[in-house]
Amino acid sequence: MSLIQFAQFGPDRSDFDPNYTSTLENVLPAADSFLPFPGFTPLTNALPGRPQGTFLAVQGNGVWLPIAATGNALYKLNFTTLGWDNISELEADIILTGDFAADVNWTKDALVTISAGKAHFTAVANTNGLSQTLALTAGVTYKVSFTVSSYSAGAITPTLTGGTPVAGTTVNANGTYAMHIIAATGNTAFKFIASSGPTTLNIDDVKVEPLAQYGTPAANRWSFTQFGDWVVATNGVDPIVYFDLADPTAVFVQLSPDAPRARNIDTVGDFIFTSFLDTLGDKAAQWSGLNAPQHWEPRKRSADFQVFPDDGEIMGTASFEDGIVVFHEHCIREGTLDLATPLIFRFQKTVEQHGTHARNSIISTGGGTFYLSQDGFYKYATPNPIKIGVERVDRFFFDDCDFNETYYIYGFEDPARACVYWAYRSVENQNDQTFDRLLAYNYGIDRWSLIKPDTILTAICDSVTPGYTLELLDNVGNLDDLPFSLDSRAWSGSLPVFAAFDDDYRLGFFSGDPVAARLQTADIALSEGRRTYVKGFRPLTDATTTSGRVATKDFPGQPRNWKQSANNSTVTGLIPTIASGQMHRFELSIPAGQNWTHVHGVEPEGQPEGHR
Template structure:
């Protein structure tokens, strides 16, 4: 028997007799194995309209709140009924759109919501019951970031090349030149797309990256230095940050940027060519990203046909330096914290414990537990904490380029479940299409798949059905022998 270890997902490179594969679906990377990718399962009632901005926040009193915006309204999740309460400013219909979405951030107990068509809105937890105009006459903007003790606004309606920040520790003070509030215009680099969230942030533009340095007590407040030229974020929504660490998508590739401004092309010769080739330019500008709130993973969702529904999710683990891909049908992804549930409170989700979308020990039920979430196409809020998705793991192609024909007699998938199916892909020449033989389940006695094949090139596909309980897929053992040449 020959063990074929799990292969790294690198569809951009050749997979013949390598440690790479171009076929992988619905798994997450682990050290030396793949693990299940959980399904998205709904937690709430549906919003009355498509969401286009959101925020989960733990307030200073420890409670969890979830805010969301639609084109015309702002909502707050009712943690008792799991329905959505309209908390829009009184007698106000907002003018956000799919192309001019909300950005919502927390600054202490202040929840600030902006889009480029409306005046900035604020909701102070413990004081306000509805949103109101943010005081201080701030400019209309498309993006908010928190820079230590400052609120920064970007993608300004009046000046796309400007960043403007609030007074020191005062999100409702916006008079430039007073109380440390000011602005900075950038002469080149295109419009400002977003920034990391740190006291000394990195500001990503369309084709430049600036480093801002807070200088307490100085006249400038922040100093700015261009650290990258001709490199920036094609999509403002692709920028995903955890503190000083940032990730973004530019034209033709995915990148990681550290607090020192160093850029790593994380998708080069791995996934960039494969996935950017599938997308139209308009789809590239709408790539959306989110950092896992718990694990070292960043997720980007991709809309291939431009219909507003994200079809797939690319997952990059920056500790393992590995990619995977997951099929989805969502309108946005984000990290959020759940409010927590008692057994009685679970009745709002389902009247039957057997019908709950997650196991009772899932983090989704634990108050304040960080999870990755999304809005489904039915506009319900869900968490990726459900049962395992159907996983497909394919080996590299193996073969002798000198013409030797190989015969296989049996294979043994190295995974901790018997509910698994194996199929063999064969071809005589690399220019031929791969022919997949009928898949077969392992013997209940031996765990072996007794399937014979004869070809110059072989690959082995393992399929694990949805809702199967398993923890690690390590590889597949294959029994092979020479069959001569032809």
């Protein structure tokens, strides 16, 4: 019998349409076949909280830097420790007389003195030291910095004391130091504690600076953009902040006291463009001065604002070379740069009575801009957006997605595979604000598939590793226990790859062994007008081990009668069965952990029977 190709994913179509199938799990569509979807493997330590925004910045030397946000802090990935360094905005120093200009505010234990602008430890015994009472808040990260000079013996450990003490890094050499310490319940003071025998050294320039605690609502995500060497971030409730990639010691700082508090942010040419504003409203946009990201006074240096009169709040934006697409709830507008006139941006409504209610579903790629509208998935085009999900996946998605979670659906591009993914919480998932499904769309060949990851996800993103050599891999683990194979793109660090955070908030990559795949054909009449007896089928795939089963019907409206599943023969590749009927549906399963590259379809083995 002839080869039956596995059809493309289209659960909205009829079961009798041979060009579509309702079951296509954990494979990626290719031109004439399907590819394995790799498993998720965590790489980093856990982010301190649920990820509420990610960004992949490119530094001036071409090196990528992953940035992640929680509700109350901003972090960058430390490629050495694989931990997350808090780079939130620093607030005012809470230490008094940290320069030791006077002998006040400090409590000195035996053999600790203050004079000549320094604190002096002279053979100070273990556990003694120098302290100051502070108003500390549990859970807040404090940046502790100081200078050690005239060191000759012992060591000091900066510590938050009271309640459960929290120690910083022990220091036993001259130098200027900085470290982060997270306060615990009951901490009421800061103390330099002598250790490692009698300690002799001088201390100066002490600072204890709280890192900002941002107030991002649980339902919000941070929005990021890059403007030159600056990463600019906003969460809709706190002042806009920026991070200078050119400064290795930088933290986020406020962009400008004149900048609005905005839900969305983008870069258009030499402007920073914000929308959904605290003062002008959720239908308003405001942009910075021309090549002046810290200038926001309207009608000066080309800075200005626009309040749109109708069509709901601004849900998000997608910039292009000379302008920006503005997605409202009920319409879409384009703003085109018009620097030759005082208007700066010329706005035009391009799509009427159609927008998006899922702000994080908007995906801007080299292949177009994609989004979820109220009735399904689209690719943006004028005058009529292209329906990419209609009569294929739209009804399936709205049935499978938890209705209360459609607002939180999150879209992202897989740059290596010309795919976009929408992560969502299905009706089967009981965990709030997590994703257990990925709806994948290959925009190069206009085909869909459904991914059920091997772990619950809390965010999807692009990311990179530092670009490991064999020597640097020792920091990750021995060669037998590495999370990815040595030839995985995840180790290269040169190009972004599709990544995610799991439910333990660890960043990882989809670069593991393939997850278990399952594919079905449509209900097919193998012999026109006659029953067919099938004694087995051979899958056309380079997977070594497979299993499968067959369902039969004697007429289209009859429920499917699934036969027992069986493994393929290691000699012939045949999956045996006994299946007689007017119509047949074939299911193939490829187990997890097996290396394979393509699956095309199945070739039934059997013969026609009599009429019925």
